[in-house]
Amino acid sequence: MKYTLIHLNSSPYSSLACKEGLDLALVLATFEQPVDLCLSGAALALLTDNQAPTAEQGKNLHKLLAGLEFYDIENIYIEKNRSWLEDNPTWQGVQALSHDEWQTMFSQYQQVFRF
Structure with missing residues (x-):
């Protein structure tokens, strides 16, 4: 079994990259493939509570985080940056x-x- 790490580094709302990374994580987990996430750079904005994306920017990706446990995605890493x-x-x-x-x-x- 392959262990997969998905590194999100793009802004959650400036392009589709961050959403595509989250979608890949959910697909892999659906097929019981072990997957972990790590976030850095602009993707750290995904972790903040005060998101209000416009209709053009799409769904509030922060809300997906609560559902990760249902997919057995338990490890989400960031680099310590005090x-x-x-x-x-x-x-x-x-x-x-x-x-x-x-x-x-x-x-x-x-x-x-x-x-």
Whole structure:
């Protein structure tokens, strides 16, 4: 069985990349493939509660996070960035990794997709 990491790095609403990454995670999990998520860069905005996308931007992707547990997607990682964590309310299911843990994480998966 292959273990997959999906790395979201794009803004949730500036393109479809972030939504496509989440969709891939849900599809893999539906077929009982182990999948974890990690977020960095502009994708960190996905974790904040105060999202109000316009009709052109699509659905509120933050709401998908609550449903991940039903797909057995339990690991969502971010790199520890003290200033970002202090300034933004973060969704509870996130695990913050040190810089070294973050770098090591990518070598632990057979497949890594970046969106």
